[in-house]
Amino acid sequence: MLSIQSISVFQYKNYGNQSWDFKEKIVGISGRNGIGKTNLLDAVYYCCFTKSYFAKSDTQLVTHGAQGLRVAAEFLRNGSPYSVTAIIRENGKKEFRVNDTLCEKMADHIGQLPAVMVAPDDVQIITDGSEERRRFMDSLFSQFDHHYLLQLMAYNRLLLQRNGLLRQLSENGRKGLDLLDVIDAQLLAPAQYVHNQRKTYLAQLIEIIKKQYAGIAGEDYFPDLSYESPLLEDSLAKWLEKNRDKDIFAQRTTTGLHRDDLAIKLDDKLFRLTASQGQRKSLLFALKLAAFEMLKNFKGFAPLLLLDDVFEKLDETRMQNLLTEVCVRNDGQVFLTDTHPERIKKSLERLHSGFQLLELGKG
Ligand SMILES: Nc1ncnc2c1ncn2[C@@H]1O[C@H](COP(=O)(O)OP(=O)(O)OP(=O)(O)O)[C@@H](O)[C@H]1O
Numbered sequence: 342m343l344s345i346q347s348i349s350v351f352q353y354k355n356y357g358n359q360s361w362d363f364k365e366k367i368v369g370i371s372g373r374n375g376i377g378k379t380n381l382l383d384a385v386y387y388c389c390f391t392k393s394y395f396a397k398s399d400t401q402l403v404t405h406g407a408q409g410l411r412v413a414a415e416f417l418r419n420g421s422p423y424s425v426t427a428i429i430r431e432n433g434k435k436e437f438r439v440n441d442t443l444c445e446k447m448a449d450h451i452g453q454l455p456a457v458m459v460a461p462d463d464v465q466i467i468t469d470g471s472e473e474r475r476r477f478m479d480s481l482f483s484q485f486d487h488h489y490l491l492q493l494m495a496y497n498r499l500l501l502q503r504n505g506l507l508r509q510l511s512e513n514g515r516k517g518l519d520l521l522d523v524i525d526a527q528l529l530a531p532a533q534y535v536h537n538q539r540k541t542y543l544a545q546l547i548e549i550i551k552k553q554y555a556g557i558a559g560e561d562y563f564p565d566l567s568y569e570s571p572l573l574e575d576s577l578a579k580w581l582e583k584n585r586d587k588d589i590f591a592q593r594t595t596t597g598l599h600r601d602d603l604a605i606k607l608d609d610k611l612f613r614l615t616a617s618q619g620q621r622k623s624l625l626f627a628l629k630l631a632a633f634e635m636l637k638n639f640k641g642f643a644p645l646l647l648l649d650d651v652f653e654k655l656d657e658t659r660m661q662n663l664l665t666e667v668c669v670r671n672d673g674q675v676f677l678t679d680t681h682p683e684r685i686k687k688s689l690e691r692l693h694s695g696f697q698l699l700e701l702g703k704g
Pocket residue numbers: 353354355356372373374375376377378379380381401402403404405650680
């Protein structure tokens with residue numbers, strides 16, 4: 342079982358110096374638009390992932406006009422205390438401590454405090470390009486397969502090096518092809534590992550998504566989901582060899598893992614072009630709940646579930662079904678935000694399970 346007991350923030354977005362205690366499995370957070378509900382969820386997310394779900398850089402998290410920030414939180418994981426402190430110093434340097442010990446590599450912390458965020462703009466996972474879907478699956482798989490994260494990081498680092506070299510080769514008449522051979526050889530092992538794991542994990546994930554979609558949408562047909570990868574057609578070694586001239590000309594690596602996708606179709610057409618708003622919402626929740634379920638299966642305990650503004654997204658019945666599923670049937674801790682204190686209170690009361698309601702901006 343994983344739960345967060347308390348969090349304190351200093352100079353974090355719109356918060357000066359504030360702390361909260363979380364006493365229940367279900368925590369509702371209400372308050373008017375712009376009061377800081379999302380920011381509070383994001384601070385929890387930050388403790389789990391060493392980065393924000395929303396902001397591209399840490400500097401965006403520091404309160405405007407201030408320098409440096411601090412976020413500290415106490416968790417309980419399988420009965421043992423687990424504390425996290427994140428500090429961004431005035432000079433921008435970041436320190437992350439777990440149980441008072443400095444974390445040398447942020448990657449080592451990923452997966453220790455599994456969490457799933459559901460936020461209003463997440464529908465981009467379905468409507469936007471493949472990058473959003475890769476981010477979704479990588480964030481999920483990295484939380485239960487540490488080697489996956491390390492191999493993915495190695496692949497991305499080498500890819501950057503390769504693209505830099507391709508630019509040089511294109512500009513200086515191909516001097517340095519030996520180095521390209523070296524980088525290409527180094528890319529193969531991490532690419533193969535990530536590809537194999539994506540194949541395995543996506544097959545499992547897709548089955549859970551279908552089940553969740555049926556439960557949420559109540560439809561007896563499913564979107565067709567499949568793993569698309571150039572590596573399903575040929576090995577990366579072959580692709581790199583075949584595309585070498587093209588890559589030098591384009592000054593970038595034109596094929597590889599970074600082109601993978603979780604393809605989503607409905608009646609043989611792209612889901613994002615044909616699906617209704619309701620179907621998109623249902624699929625988004627199905628993806629997120631599938632991520633939640635998969636994490637729970639792998640970790641042996643439920644991840645934190647951070648639901649931002651979901652009341653605006655689903656009708657009342659679907660919302661109540663979802664809350665029963667994630668708040669009552671699961672033993673995990675759930676955070677929900679809503680602008681209307683009465684609406685969230687009423688929904689949570691109907692669950693007949695203990696909950697806490699934080700009203701931001703009051704008292
Ligand atoms: N770095 C920052 N420094 C100061 N304030 C910030 C910073 N980043 C964001 N904010 C402020 O935080 C507020 C938004 O907070 P947040 O998104 O958490 O609100 P919310 O309660 O979730 O609102 P909504 O109900 O509209 O989703 C805005 O007023 C924004 O100006």
